[in-house]
Amino acid sequence: MNEQINQNDISHVVEADKAHVWHHLVQHAKFDTVDPNIIVEGKGMRVWNQAGREFVDAVSGGVWTVNVGYGRESIANAVRDQLMKMNYFAGSAGSIPGALFAEKLIEKMPGMSRVYYSNSGSEANEKCFKIVRQIAHNKYGGKKHKILYRERDYHGTTIATLSAGGQDERKGQYGPFTPGFVEVPHCLEYRSQWGEVDDYGIRAANAIEEVILREGPDTVGALCLEPVTAGGGVITPPEGYWERVQEICKKYDILLHIDEVVCGMGRTGTWFGYQHYGIEPDMVTMAKGVASGYAAISCTVTTEAVFQMFKADPSDPMSYFRDISTFGGCTAGPAAALENMRILEDENLLENTTSMGDYLIEKLEELKAKHPIIGDVRGKGLFCGAELVKDRDTREPVEESVSQAIVGACMANDGVIIGVTNRSLKGFNNTLCLSPALICTKSDLDQIAESIDTAITQVAAG
């Protein structure tokens, strides 16, 4: 860190934080005895806390967001220039960066056509749910309104998005939920629900069709899926899965909504995760990496066919999309997103993601060969996971406390911040998650892998 932090000022910050800030996903009792980590500066892959301690961030800001890394002056400048010229006007009007980013984004998404701006992944997904419900009312007398979601997937934190959430512990204590959301089985072959099958991908996709037939195809409006399940355990789709899912959606006239909140904007080595699998979505949502956390922005992107359903009948005063997002009109988001996209292109970060992602998998496989606690290694691009088990043969998952201890040891020993499925899936909070910034190098990944190696050895030794 270049600047010395004034110790009086920073002690005040820590006290103010302890007294007044309610942190996300944190049980605060521990702050009776320890200080919260205040992250005061970042550069590239590294961040520094209030004590000047350096950390290597293997999770891009904790929740897979800072795709282009910290300290990007050109993004800060683009946002500043835009804010001085025009900071905000409601989304009923356009803005220069809003129009230009939409154009650039659609260039990367053949088959897609329209961009609706909002501020978080949850909000972007809610827009899709409202689109599905409104189409159901306008076209199908309200009947085709059900939204299918998948066990283990996550789509956000609001009550409606939690209603579409496939993680029991994330949902626990927040019901009752919104009606009309129906779960389909997960597609994690390592935890096959049908024993050993040759065509697991097809079997898991057919399980979606079984739900559709049970519910009645004329009641199902959309299927909402992550291309690679992120927080639910880094689940890469099995062979044949997506082709069959697409076929099923077409067969029953069901809109396919792909949640790219994590995978979007290069995380898996293509602009969007779905582009690995030849999927033709009707709606795509994105947030985290769109502006790498330099500004809040999310996008709900649709095909022209979906958009046209909200335009076709100007004589009906209720038939257009009557949604409001106050801060969808902030220009900082698209201004940052434009510069973020330029950096991804000019620095060839998609290529880097593919090659570094392969290297990261190699490193995790080496760790698996050495440590029996690693039962399975999975990933796509720079989103990788290692599932921890008590016993490789039975695949019994380790306790959450064990995976947490490994995360804690990486942090304590080496200042390496890694992630883990936490309080998401009862009994299955056992997958370590790695999602470093797309600028990472082999030496960064070596450092991260070495830290995990030491932490596992230490935790295994008790």
Ligand SMILES: Cc1ncc(COP(=O)(O)O)c(C=O)c1O
């Ligand atoms: C796949 C997925 N969708 C949606 C969300 C919700 O995004 P946000 O926290 O910005 O509302 C998340 C957040 O982690 C996510 O992982």
